[in-house]
Amino acid sequence: MRLNSLAFRLFATAIVSTMLVLPLAGLIIYSVYRQEVEEGFDERIRQLLTIVHADSIDRAEAEPGAPGQVGEPLFFITHSGWYWQIKPLAGAPGQHQVSPSLATFVLPSPFEAGVEPDAQGARWMNAGGPNDQRVRIAETVYAFGEEKDAPQYSIAVAGPLDWLDARVAGFGTQLAMALTLAGIALVAVTLLQVRFGLLPLRAIENGLAAIRSGKAARLDGELPAEIEPLQQELNALIQSNQEIIDRARTQVGNLAHALKTPLAVITNEARDDKSQLGSKVAEQARLMRDQVNHYLDRARMAASAGSLVRVTEVLPVAEALQRALERIYRDKGVAILLECADEARFQGERQDLEEMLGNLLDNACKWARSSVRFKVAVRRPEPRGAQPRLIVSIEDDGPGLSEEQLRQIGKRGLRLDETKPGSGLGLSIVGDLAHSYSGSLGLAASRYGGLSATLDLPAA
Amino acid sequence: MRVLVVEDDPDLNRQLVQALSEAGYAVDSAPDGEEGFYLGETEPYDIVILDIGLPKMDGISILEQWRRADRNMPVIILTARDRWSDKVSGIDAGADDYLAKPFHMEELLARVRAQVRRSAGHAKSEIECGPLRLDTRTARVTCAGQTIKLTSHEYRLLAYLMHHNERVVSRTELVEHLYDQDFDRDSNTIEVFIGRLRKKIPADLIKTVRGLGYRLTQEPDEA
Numbered sequence: 001m002r003l004n005s006l007a008f009r010l011f012a013t014a015i016v017s018t019m020l021v022l023p024l025a026g027l028i029i030y031s032v033y034r035q036e037v038e039e040g041f042d043e044r045i046r047q048l049l050t051i052v053h054a055d056s057i058d059r060a061e062a063e064p065g066a067p068g069q070v071g072e073p074l075f076f077i078t079h080s081g082w083y084w085q086i087k088p089l090a091g092a093p094g095q096h097q098v099s100p101s102l103a104t105f106v107l108p109s110p111f112e113a114g115v116e117p118d119a120q121g122a123r124w125m126n127a128g129g130p131n132d133q134r135v136r137i138a139e140t141v142y143a144f145g146e147e148k149d150a151p152q153y154s155i156a157v158a159g160p161l162d163w164l165d166a167r168v169a170g171f172g173t174q175l176a177m178a179l180t181l182a183g184i185a186l187v188a189v190t191l192l193q194v195r196f197g198l199l200p201l202r203a204i205e206n207g208l209a210a211i212r213s214g215k216a217a218r219l220d221g222e223l224p225a226e227i228e229p230l231q232q233e234l235n236a237l238i239q240s241n242q243e244i245i246d247r248a249r250t251q252v253g254n255l256a257h258a259l260k261t262p263l264a265v266i267t268n269e270a271r272d273d274k275s276q277l278g279s280k281v282a283e284q285a286r287l288m289r290d291q292v293n294h295y296l297d298r299a300r301m302a303a304s305a306g307s308l309v310r311v312t313e314v315l316p317v318a319e320a321l322q323r324a325l326e327r328i329y330r331d332k333g334v335a336i337l338l339e340c341a342d343e344a345r346f347q348g349e350r351q352d353l354e355e356m357l358g359n360l361l362d363n364a365c366k367w368a369r370s371s372v373r374f375k376v377a378v379r380r381p382e383p384r385g386a387q388p389r390l391i392v393s394i395e396d397d398g399p400g401l402s403e404e405q406l407r408q409i410g411k412r413g414l415r416l417d418e419t420k421p422g423s424g425l426g427l428s429i430v431g432d433l434a435h436s437y438s439g440s441l442g443l444a445a446s447r448y449g450g451l452s453a454t455l456d457l458p459a460a
Numbered sequence: 461m462r463v464l465v466v467e468d469d470p471d472l473n474r475q476l477v478q479a480l481s482e483a484g485y486a487v488d489s490a491p492d493g494e495e496g497f498y499l500g501e502t503e504p505y506d507i508v509i510l511d512i513g514l515p516k517m518d519g520i521s522i523l524e525q526w527r528r529a530d531r532n533m534p535v536i537i538l539t540a541r542d543r544w545s546d547k548v549s550g551i552d553a554g555a556d557d558y559l560a561k562p563f564h565m566e567e568l569l570a571r572v573r574a575q576v577r578r579s580a581g582h583a584k585s586e587i588e589c590g591p592l593r594l595d596t597r598t599a600r601v602t603c604a605g606q607t608i609k610l611t612s613h614e615y616r617l618l619a620y621l622m623h624h625n626e627r628v629v630s631r632t633e634l635v636e637h638l639y640d641q642d643f644d645r646d647s648n649t650i651e652v653f654i655g656r657l658r659k660k661i662p663a664d665l666i667k668t669v670r671g672l673g674y675r676l677t678q679e680p681d682e683a
Contacts, residue, residue, distance in 0.1 A: 261561055262560050323551070328558065331574060
């Protein structure tokens, strides 16, 4: 997942919000639970205190007695954490009485520690118990008689704080585990959601790839409402792109027609005029012709460069050119020996392929003695998945070129032999066109004697 | 040799007619597709120069219709649209050659000569018949190495006979191929020029085939 991606944005937002919300929710649940448990614990102590209190004074006349049935067996198990204690205060008569669970330990008195009573008259305090236990003590102070100096007794009940803490801590651990699991599940669900939710975008990506490789002309298929406008816009863009190219091509063709006929007239008129003016006009008209051709080629190329790439079957183009050139050169009897892989497809405009192959074949036919070898192959480079290449080789059995000539040829307008017709722009426009498709044109001596031209182009 | 020029640009049309006439061809011209199509369908031309971008009817359609109707004269296509797709569609429609504008008149004339020769079945630019030798590039005729001086009408007649040597050529065929459509076909000009030619070359080379026409041959008299 790339940092700058929709998936990452959606995923990161989900993760961050989960990380914030889950612990917060955990804290709230934990504190509510703790409060509930503490209140229940205090309530239990208060109830036991009420029972112990009532029971101890019920059968007594001058001082509290030991309570009878309080219904709590833990008062009988030594150091169980649950205790009661009745203690005479400030020299009051009577015995110090405790539950069997407390054994010999004496609980401190909140009253003596100066704790104020709550609304129901109970004093609350946390203190140490036997065996380093921590206990919560609730105490009422009872006076026998109405007099001011009537003897007072502390009646207390204690419950184990450690038990309370262990319960709350146990809940906390379970809660944390549950929330962590929930978090992990949420992350997984988010991942799934992001992948599933973004699937239509993958469909668009695949659709565009199909258009680039020429397998489709537009984006088809049902897409979700949110990205349907995108699909429509892309289709409109593709169409308008093609229209612009077609229009540019037509305009270029019209311009060619509009300029070249008058140029033909001027050229011919000037050649009939033997004066200095005539020769000057002829010379300039020739320059104009070359420039017009040069810039028309460039304009066509610029029109192609802006195009969303199309795919062209090579075989029909190769066969049409073979047919046309064999007819043009039939007096010379040149045979074009075509060998073309059926699956050869050029990733680019048909017209550009025709221009490259046509110029090279025309050149080869001009120079060939009897035959031109025209071979089209597809090379699939390793590793698999890399773009395949189209390798076109055109060789003639003509006189060929020297090393020096090979170096010079291809420069714009250069012609090594002025006796063969043609403007000499052929090879340079082929090189430029190949270059515009990130391809190349290579020239070398052919084993058949003449020139060997090799085009390396993107295949589809 | 009779040529049809179909070109809508009046200046280029005039230049083509002029250059071809000067080169010894009988030239008809049409300023649009319809007239060009009609002329090509009804008159026996030895070659047609056909522009592709024409008003009323485009060059490719004209050519296709001619070929469908078995009009098999050589056709050179002329156009400013010089992409290979244009060339291929022109050749596929039945054109024999293709020339992109602007062009040199010399190149057009060379291609016209080549197509005329080819359609008459001659591979080389020089045509021989006995002691006679015609160089189509220079429009010169020699007899046993000696240059023969010919007027342009005499040259046209002799060149046509040499292109079709050993074949009987009728008077009508000669009239149709040597003169443009405005020529008065009832005149006896052909007989006059045959008579003049017989004085300049060995007379027995041009035989009169009674009732049929003339034959240029190097065979001795059968009689």
